[in-house]
Amino acid sequence: MLKLKVKNQRACIGCKLCVLASSRIAKNTISLNDGFISVYQGKEGFIIEIDQAQKTAYEEIIRLCPRNCFKLEE
Numbered sequence: 015m016l017k018l019k020v021k022n023q024r025a026c027i028g029c030k031l032c033v034l035a036s037s038r039i040a041k042n043t044i045s046l047n048d049g050f051i052s053v054y055q056g057k058e059g060f061i062i063e064i065d066q067a068q069k070t071a072y073e074e075i076i077r078l079c080p081r082n083c084f085k086l087e088e
């Protein structure tokens with residue numbers, strides 16, 4: 015089964031578009047807390063976390079990231 019994975023974490027600029035989109039997809043809300051993606055500041059750039067317990071194979075997330083940080087993978 016295909017899942018959303020992080021392809022290029024270093025490229026992330028922390029815009030959180032993916033976080034908001036995952037909230038809309040999962041809960042029909044626009045929230046930084048309700049989705050299946052979290053993005054936060056780490057010591058050396060942004061950290062992207064995907065809750066793989068949820069269905070995440072959304073092409074939309076890949077298309078909307080301005081830095082091409084995601085991919086779909088088995």
Ligand code: SF4
Nearest residue numbers: 026027029030032079
């Ligand atoms: S949309 Fe892309 S650049 Fe923006 S926070 Fe998400 S992973 Fe980072």
